Amino acid sequence: MVGSVWAALGLSLTCISGLSLVSPAWFRTPGFSFGVLTYCAWSPGADWNQTCGAFWSLEEMPDFSWKVAAASLLGGWLLLVFNALLLLAWALAPKGLCPRRGSSLTPGMQAAAATATVVGLLVFPVSLASSFSRDACGNSSIYCSGQCQLGWGYVTAILNAVLASLLSMVWKPRETTVQRRTILFSSDTEKIFLVPDLRK
Numbered sequence: 001m002v003g004s005v006w007a008a009l010g011l012s013l014t015c016i017s018g019l020s021l022v023s024p025a026w027f028r029t030p031g032f033s034f035g036v037l038t039y040c041a042w043s044p045g046a047d048w049n050q051t052c053g054a055f056w057s058l059e060e061m062p063d064f065s066w067k068v069a070a071a072s073l074l075g076g077w078l079l080l081v082f083n084a085l086l087l088l089a090w091a092l093a094p095k096g097l098c099p100r101r102g103s104s105l106t107p108g109m110q111a112a113a114a115t116a117t118v119v120g121l122l123v124f125p126v127s128l129a130s131s132f133s134r135d136a137c138g139n140s141s142i143y144c145s146g147q148c149q150l151g152w153g154y155v156t157a158i159l160n161a162v163l164a165s166l167l168s169m170v171w172k173p174r175e176t177t178v179q180r181r182t183i184l185f186s187s188d189t190e191k192i193f194l195v196p197d198l199r200k
Helices: 002-022 064-092 105-129 131-137 152-170
Strands: 032-034 038-042 050-054 181-186 191-196
Touching (some): 002 064, 002 105, 032 131
Antiparallel strands (some): 032 038
């Protein structure tokens, strides 16, 4: 049961992270929006008629910091995918097949994914000084978006990084120890004496 809950959390976190990664709504103006991998343009007042494009390789990205951010964010997402698949395999496998279900591999991988995502999120606003961002946002510079407003894609990616780091901290298999007691019977007094187990 617990494995299924962790698998569902891992899968949902991975899907939301992928959605924010391909979203063109990281920074937006009334007629243009862009994210790490995609961008869209439309006529003001005609949001339904959008023309979108994508950066299909690192060479197409306009700035070195953009490339670093994209590589870091993609690496974090791939770690989340592998983590979710591992959790799903543990949830679906019979109990005797995977004796190390509470392995330290999963929280470590999730912490690495959160770290890579945070690095990508911190580096990406440096690319606001690129010519692509200045064309879209006007007077944009490093960590200053100019006329662009923050979109839901960037905010979702931040929340994803926070959730991934929190889940990696919460994932600690709890071991409960039961205090053992020795029961002594005495036929003389017909009483039961409970003695704590002192063999520790």
